[in-house]
Amino acid sequence: MYKQLSYQLLRLFIVILLCTVIFLVFHYTAKFIYPLIIAIMLSLGMHPAVTFLxxxxxxxxxxxxxxVIVAAFLTFISFIFFIVNEVINGVISIADKIPGYFTKGTQILDHLTNSYLLPFYQKLASLVHTLDEEQQITIKEKVTDFANNMAVAAAEFLQQLLLSIPAFVSTLPNSVTIIIFIVLASFIITNDWDLLNTKMKSLFPARINSSGQRIMTQLKKATAGYIKAQVTLIFITFIVILVGLIVLQVDHPLTIAFLAACVDLLPYVGTGILFIPWILYLYMTGNFPLTIGLIVIYMIIVILRQILEPKVLASSIGLHPLAALIILFVGVQMLGMLGFLIAPVLLILVNAFYKAEIPQKIWQFIAKG
Known part of the structure; x- marks a missing residue:
């Protein structure tokens, strides 16, 4: 009895140690091997098409x-061209209206200054003059310190911004090198897929290869499901915004809906990065009907996204909606914005390992060897 328990504890220790080693190796080598990981993922996506041809x-x-590589490259370039073309058309239209926007903005700023800021300053100045000399000196010192701190903070921000420009420029050659490496590695891996697959299988026992094959199969299904889920959510966002803007008779509804659907992928901000400044401007300019209309559209998008995302992800990937919601919540709470990006990857991995029955096999190994 004690001997069996000792062996179980030993196997548990081996599993924990192996998981820890894998995590540490990946943690400390990820920044070096991520181009290869990207190349492998691209090869996984291209392999079925190459095999079909x-x-x-x-x-x-x-x-x-x-x-397949040339077709994927041309598709990507065409997509970028379409986006740039839509953005240029929208920017040209907006550029014609910018002088009017500035004039209106200047009028609003002048109204705010005369109606609120100047009366507030006059009241504050009169209040300060009622204080004794020592209190006035203290207040002036505090205001001076605040102004100095703001100036120092602004100077530091500008300095960091200027210093970041050479750093960003210096990364461009390295980025080009990484892109070239990814393309070449993707070509080599895809072209020699069968040979590399055979060599990888020869390095591990049949039992591990069998489990690895099941994991890869489930990863492909889950990844395809995740992409399908995101496309579905983006399409829903696009249709809601397009229909709403057409009803509100906004100029260039297709361009705006397309841009809003693209930024919907951004963590936390999403379509808010487009709608919130727009809504504030319309409110300040007194265009209340359009303000209310955009608020309604934005609220519909936010509510639909919150309701549909866990359900769509769960149905596409194959997890229960509650499990998907928990993983998304934990990822965001633990890692913030990074967690928002990592959570979908965790969803795919958890689903793949569960469908491949890896937790059951690990438990069977610990219990029975």
């Missing part, structure tokens, strides 16, 4: 790989 149309493997 190879088997269906009798393409040589290298020709099929080149065809």
């Amino acid at each position: 190879q088997k269906r149309f009798k393409f040589p493997r290298i020709a099929a790989t080149l065809t």
Whole structure:
């Protein structure tokens, strides 16, 4: 009895130690190997298409790989061109209206200054003059200190901003090198997929290979499900905004809806980065009907996103909505914005390991060996 318990504790220790080692290795090497990880993920996505061309149309493997990579590159460039074209058209339209916006903004600022700031300053000045000389000196010192602190903070911010420009420029050659490495690695891995797959399998026992194969299968399904979920959510956001802007008779509804759908992927801010400044400006300029209309559209988007995201992710990836909601919440609470980005990856990994029955096999190893 004690001997069996000792072996179980030993196997538990081995599992914990192995998980710890894997985590530490990944943690300290991720910044060096992430281009290779990206290349492997791209190869996973391209492999089915390359195999289809190879088997269906009798393409040589290298020709099929080149065809898929070029097609993916052209699709990406076309997508970027479409975005740039839409943005340029929208910016040109907005540029024609900028002088009017500035004139209106100046009028609003002048009204705020005359109606609120100057009377407030006069009341504050009269209040200060009623104080004794020592109190007035103290207040002036505090105001001077505040102004100096603000100036120092502004100077430091500007200094850091200027210093960051050379750092950003210096990263550009490195970024180009990384992109070239990813493209070449993706080509090599995809072209030699079968050979590399066979060599990788020869390094591990059949039992591990079997589990690894199941994990990879589930990862493919979960990744495809996650992409489908995000496309669905973005499409819903796009349609809601487009219909709302058309009803409100806003100029360039297609461009605005497209941009809003794209920024919907940003953590925390989402469509708010576009709608909130717009709503504030319309309110300050007195365009209350359009202000109310945009608030309604924005609230509908926020509510739909909060309701549908866990459900859509769960149905697409294969997790229960409650499990998906818990993972998303824990990721955001523990890691903030980074957690918002990592949470979907955790969803995919948890689902893949669960569907591949890895937790059950680990427990079976600990209990029975």
